Amino acid sequence: MNRRAVLIAFFFAGFTAMVYEIAWSRPLQVILGSTVYSTSTILAGMLSGFTLGSYLMARPSDRFRKPLAVFGLTETLIGVYGIVFISLITSQLSGVLPFAGYWELAISFVMVMLPALMMGAAWPLVNRAYIGNDEASDAAKLYSSNSFGSSLGPMAAGFLLIPFAGIFLTAVMAALINIAIGLFFIYSQGGLKDAF
Numbered sequence: 001m002n003r004r005a006v007l008i009a010f011f012f013a014g015f016t017a018m019v020y021e022i023a024w025s026r027p028l029q030v031i032l033g034s035t036v037y038s039t040s041t042i043l044a045g046m047l048s049g050f051t052l053g054s055y056l057m058a059r060p061s062d063r064f065r066k067p068l069a070v071f072g073l074t075e076t077l078i079g080v081y082g083i084v085f086i087s088l089i090t091s092q093l094s095g096v097l098p099f100a101g102y103w104e105l106a107i108s109f110v111m112v113m114l115p116a117l118m119m120g121a122a123w124p125l126v127n128r129a130y131i132g133n134d135e136a137s138d139a140a141k142l143y144s145s146n147s148f149g150s151s152l153g154p155m156a157a158g159f160l161l162i163p164f165a166g167i168f169l170t171a172v173m174a175a176l177i178n179i180a181i182g183l184f185f186i187y188s189q190g191g192l193k194d195a196f
Contacts, residue, residue, distance in 0.1 A: 003130065005184075006068070006126060006142075007141060007145045009181045010126055010149070011145045011146065011149035012149055012181060013119070013146060013149065014145070014147060014149030014153065015149035015152055015153040015156070015174075016153065016174040016175075016178050017046070017119050018150045018154045019153045019157040019170060019171070020082060020085075020115070021042055021046060021153075022153070022157035022170075023157055023161075023167050023170045023171040024042055024089065024112065025038055026038075028041060028042060031089065032105065037105065041108045041109050042112050044109060045109045045111075045112030046112060046113075049113040049116020049117040049118075050119060050123075051120060053116065053120025053121040054120040056121065057121035057125060061124040061127070062128060063196075064125070064196055065194055065195060065196070066189045066194070067125045067128040068189050069192055070196065071125040071182075072182040072185030072186035072187075073182060073186060073192060074119075075179070075181045075185070076186070077115075078115050078118045078175075078182075079179035079182060080175070081175075082175035082178060083172055083175045085115065085171075086167070086171035086175075090167070090168055126142060127142065130142055161173065
């Protein structure tokens with residue numbers, strides 16, 4: 001296992017999660033009719049997903065033979081979902097998906113929470129693969145790597161990517177990063193056979 005590659009991948013996992021949060025906020029603001037509602041929905045959905053995904057994956061991750069391959073699968077699924085999600089919410093802007101009333105909030109919350117579940121599930125998988133005898137140091141490296149990516153994601157999305165590429169392409173770029181990370185780890189671990 002290339003430990004540096006794990007840290008780099010976890011940096012970009014945090015980076016893309018926050019790029020999604022910024023890219024999704026504007027279309028949801030239009031759909032929900034309020035910046036407060038859209039921001040609250042995204043934040044609640046993301047944090048709920050992070051928490052639940054990490055909790056649900058904690059025990060299974062100890063049994064996986066190839067936790068990095070499973071991490072690769074989660075990253076690939078996040079990327080695919082990222083493309084589907086931005087396509088759905090931008091089509092909603094043109095009236096293709098007519099939601100009504102409070103259903104908009106509930107559906108938006110669930111749609112944001114689904115990829116966040118996979119993002120949260122990545123934590124115990126990467127912990128399982130990366131943390132060795134020096135637990136405190138290894139955990140700190142993972143946390144700082146992911147947090148550093150998470151801090152750069154909003155800045156890159158808000159000040160660079162969206163102004164120059166637009167919301168849709170920004171979300172697609174984040175998704176392609178997830179898919180690239182995912183396929184790299186699936187391939188480098190010899191595929192998903194016997195991973196679970």
